[in-house]
Amino acid sequence: MNVIVVGANCGxxxxxxxxxxxxxxxxxxxxxxxxxxxxxxxxxxxxLSEFGxxxxxxxxxxxxxAVIGPSGRSVEINVRGTIEREDDYIIMLTREILDRALRExxxxxxADLRExxxxxxxxxxxxxxxxxxxxxxxxxxxxxxxxxxxADGAGSTVAKAVGRPAVKHASAIQERLAxxxxxxxxxxxxxxxxLGDDISPDFYGWVFPKGDHVAVGTGCRPEHANRSYAFLEGxxxxxxxxLRGAKRILLxxxxxxxxxxxxxxxxxxxxxxxxxxxxxxxxxxxxxxxxAAGRMAAQAVSGYFGYGGTLASYEKxxxxxxxxxxxxxxxxxxxxxxxNKKREWFTDMCRVKAxxxxxxxxxxxxxxxxxxxxxHLNLAYEGAISAVLNWWAVPRTPLCSAPPPITAKEAAIAxxxxxxxxVGIEDPSAA
Numbered sequence: 001m002n003v004i005v006v007g008a009n010c011g012x013x014x015x016x017x018x019x020x021x022x023x024x025x026x027x028x029x030x031x032x033x034x035x036x037x038x039x040x041x042x043x044x045x046x047x048l049s050e051f052g053x054x055x056x057x058x059x060x061x062x063x064x065x066a067v068i069g070p071s072g073r074s075v076e077i078n079v080r081g082t083i084e085r086e087d088d089y090i091i092m093l094t095r096e097i098l099d100r101a102l103r104e105x106x107x108x109x110x111a112d113l114r115e116x117x118x119x120x121x122x123x124x125x126x127x128x129x130x131x132x133x134x135x136x137x138x139x140x141x142x143x144x145x146x147x148x149x150x151a152d153g154a155g156s157t158v159a160k161a162v163g164r165p166a167v168k169h170a171s172a173i174q175e176r177l178a179x180x181x182x183x184x185x186x187x188x189x190x191x192x193x194x195l196g197d198d199i200s201p202d203f204y205g206w207v208f209p210k211g212d213h214v215a216v217g218t219g220c221r222p223e224h225a226n227r228s229y230a231f232l233e234g235x236x237x238x239x240x241x242x243l244r245g246a247k248r249i250l251l252x253x254x255x256x257x258x259x260x261x262x263x264x265x266x267x268x269x270x271x272x273x274x275x276x277x278x279x280x281x282x283x284x285x286x287x288x289x290x291x292a293a294g295r296m297a298a299q300a301v302s303g304y305f306g307y308g309g310t311l312a313s314y315e316k317x318x319x320x321x322x323x324x325x326x327x328x329x330x331x332x333x334x335x336x337x338x339x340n341k342k343r344e345w346f347t348d349m350c351r352v353k354a355x356x357x358x359x360x361x362x363x364x365x366x367x368x369x370x371x372x373x374x375x376h377l378n379l380a381y382e383g384a385i386s387a388v389l390n391w392w393a394v395p396r397t398p399l400c401s402a403p404p405p406i407t408a409k410e411a412a413i414a415x416x417x418x419x420x421x422x423v424g425i426e427d428p429s430a431a
Contacts, residue, residue: 012151174217
């Protein structure tokens with residue numbers, strides 16, 4: 001069995017390693033193995049054992065999270081599920097280090113890693129695939145395979161080659177900031193989420209701790225992309241003195257798919273991760289789901305050629321395992337993120353212990369949490385009280401309004417200037 005996997009990232013490398021371990025001949029393509037993919041880098045601890053991630057690359061264990069609403073009111077949350085466990089924390093790591101570790105693991109299993117880009121493909125009369133690839137030196141080659149797995153990101157060339165309809169992409173922008181020791185100590189086990197029109201009209205902003213820096217970022221829909229840089233400045237302004245003395249390491253941006261593709265199999269081509277729209281609404285999480293999809297895709301390919309299974313089993317397995325969770329998170333995003341009043345209501349709901357426990361039950365174990373009847377009543381009561389306070393009884397003025405629109409050219413100039421400067425930010429609160 002010959003398989004091509006396009007994209008040596010977390011999902012592609014898991015698929016390539018799993019297939020190579022079964023004896024398949026696997027070619028793993030990566031356009032640029034040195035590329036640093038922008039990413040928040042958060043994972044549940046179960047991913048370590050489930051996907052063989054080396055514990056040595058874990059940089060932080062976040063045990064506390066703060067949700068800061070539009071008015072500046074903050075909710076402090078301990079990371080723990082309904083039943084307290086030793087691994088009640090969120091793993092933080094740097095994405096290129098994770099990708100490299102999983103890529104090397106796939107190579108150890110027998111995958112043939114090639115630094116080349118996928119160009120196009122065509123189906124043969126026997127159902128196999130003839131793929132055209134291009135190496136970094138410009139040389140082109142045709143490869144034949146029995147199946148092809150596309151794990152090449154939100155702008156997937158593989159998806160385009162099989163005629164998958166184009167989907168809208170959100171824009172994420174992130175800075176890596178080195179902080180003085182005292183500031184890093186504050187973020188040692190803490191992550192922050194910021195909500196408000198000054199942060200993003202669509203999603204949230206974040207400050208995530210890494211080994212020697214913090215990742216500060218935000219995201220927005222395409223229609224607001226020309227304000228991405230201003231939204232990033234909004235996150236830093238809100239964090240204020242906590243980022244005093246920061247030194248910029250890197251400014252980066254990337255697209256995120258805004259909708260899930262329920263069709264993941266096109267003939268003998270399977271889509272994984274961002275290429276399949278596998279980014280969870282509300283949280284923007286994609287790493288775990290990409291790795292899970294890579295494993296499911298590998299199992300479907302192996303079963304199809306070894307045991308007479310069907311490639312469509314991949315779609316069914318994904319939908320059965322995660323479909324309800326993705327649907328719920330999309331609903332929650334639409335309910336909670338579309339206005340400052342709703343974001344303030346969402347912040348208040350984060351104070352409810354039942355909400356905290358159910359949220360982390362789902363996040364840590366990647367299963368929809370079971371809600372008891374009494375919890376339903378409690379959540380309804382708390383939600384109604386919070387809604388009354390936020391909508392009528394206690395009007396609250398957001399800290400900041402949305403930044404003014406700028407042109408795409410102005411945004412590009414600002415970003416380019418920041419990259420060229422590469423200097424420290426002495427007082428981010430004044431940004």
